[in-house]
Amino acid sequence: MENASKKWVFKGNKALEAADAICVRGVLNMLNDNLNGDDNKPAIPLGHGDPSVFPCFRTTAIAEDAIVEAVRSAKFNCYSPTIGILPARRAIAAYLSQDISYQLSPDDVYLTVGCNNSIEVIISVLASPSANILLPRPGYPMYESRAAFSNLEVRHFDLVPEKGWQVDLDSVEALADENTVAMVIVNPGNPCGSVFTCQHLKKVAETAKKLGIFVIADEVYGHLTFGSNPFVPMGKFGSIVPVITLGSISKRWIVPGWRLGWIVTCDPNGSLKKSRIAESIRRYLNISADPPTVIQVKLNVSLLEDIDDDMDFCLKLAREESVIVLPGVAVGLKNWLRITFAVEPSTLEEGLGRIKTFYNRHMKQQ
Template sequence: MEEKWRFKGNEELSQASAVTVRGVLNMVMENLSGDDPRPVIPLGHGDPSAFPSFRTTTLAEDAVCAAIRSAKFNGYGSTVGIPSARRAVADYLSKDLPYKLSPDDVFMTIGCTQALEAIVTVLNRPNANILLPRPGFPYYEARTGFSHFEARHFDLLPEKDWEVDLDAVESLSDENTVAMVIINPGNPCGNVFKYEHLKKVAETARKLGILVIADEVYDHLTFGSSPFVPMGVFGSIVPVVTVGSISKRWIVPGWRLGWLVTNDPHGILIKQGVVASIMGFLNISSDPATFTQGAVEQIFENTPSDFFDKIVNTLRESAEICYDRVQEIPCLTCPSKPEGSMFVMVKLNLSILDDIKDDLDFCRKLAKEESVVVLPGDAVGLKNWLRVTFAIEPSSLDDGLRRIKSFYQRHAKKQ
């Protein structure tokens, strides 16, 4: 007689994880050939920490070691973050704002992903919807989908350097819309929003009565004509929840130290119960390691400016290589030169390719034939585009793009 068990796995978790960057990249990497003697070129990831040009500063490493050896950070911390870490983040972000943040505005999280999870969970309620950018970072879709939180997508406009389609934001919004998300500097587009455009975003959100979630995990990683402007600058126009971390600017994603910050001089988020709900979420979840929190004050204070200059200059050089090499590949089009973050979106012209069905097929065959891993654009919301990472050694990037050119030449339709 067959036994009957009353439990089983949650299928929605598998469905949610399938649309993450990791899930899609794992699917692409299954096609890598073990017979290829060449090194795999990873142009689909967002973690350059393995490459010598992107080694974090020894000052940050020393700060973590000192925090551990002090024996002051071996116990549990507060669920909202230890006081020195909250104060350090408030001071760090306040340098770019027209007002000063309080430590009470800062909530420490396990990387930026927990901050995203927190604010999505806090804002979700029956019938609510949230406006997400397309293309965007698919963790938002995974998290909202799993939470049965309706996501509506507004386009970023490639012909306008990936600016937000604000008319679409207004037309998508209704009485159940609670927030919109912007990612600046842009993942996956490599764009950097200008001050005037961000102000229009703030004014639009205020008009609609929604808050802005500003994903600024790539803050200050800019190398074009547009400087980084934090959305919190416009906190007096509309409440802004900023999420960020030390992961990208310090090249330490594995340290898992992030934050959720309320930029809200008028106290609207407190009045609306959002702050209390953030605290409630953190009270029933895990908090980041206390020794990384204990190190963050020294990391902020002691990191020399030449470390940041080196990282930005390396990204600038790699972005130039990426943009120039893409121009040499007829099946790829880059609508605008990347100015920030670590990525660029390129459009795939399938009409001049043989035996390539779509962007996923392109990436699978590219991995198999050239040992180059690229993220299909469908994973970030744009079918038949590609997201290319340029945050690797410039020589490896150059090699990878030359292999993509060889792949094109082999699959180009015969004239």
């Protein structure tokens, strides 16, 4: 008689599954799957966060040449230190030291393979029994996922839209206790498209110091603008950093938050400014300020005839107009929309027009 097979012992991490229930990439994939295959209109991606795929955001040739030279030199094909090679860390330390009152050393720099890897490292270091971490709402789910994996409790403080998405410092103080190890801030704000003032950042720092907690500053010093190129200065390929940061490259190519493609600092050809696209954004979305290339827009479903919530809005928008925008629920803020403007100006203009057409179609009749 054959032995009966044993059942799998592995059951998965339920907390991790719950944290991953809604993720940005998963929601975008669902919206793309909902596109109407019979619609001849080209799909317009206003929900992604990577401007580098569009020609008007093309990376400078100086950066491309540096990458090629690093590969051809054959000097960096070996295993590298986990924290990044010394020339790369030295160059980054020198660059960051320009804006502070003291000198950073290469030992102050730890290079990771992308933002997700840096979150994994930081959360793993901070996690301990009974510890908790304060995360912004809205925000991206990667922190929650990694915290669940490390058994680190998550508590959310609010960003206040009426105050330019500033941190609600009163809620931070109310949430923190003796087991709070850190709080996360994202500046420039992703997904909100805001930029904190120096005065507000100072208040955040003072609050954290009073509470005795670390501040994890996501996006603050930014990344080199290579888009999603795998040769971003990390690990052995970090050899390209000295060439770029210490050479003749303009400082505008080292910008905070490259994934947002900020119009002011990441428009190398001036195409966005020349197109007067900011005026179009203000006109279509009824906002008064010059927008960054990512913005959160409040969705008032009470004005719409057959739209239940932000997810329903985005699903029907994809189906009817072949336009993809991200529902706020994906970043923890129900009935908001996150719209990315980091596309070709003509594509953005058409996409905004389709959103307006869709809105008018579903608007309640007076």
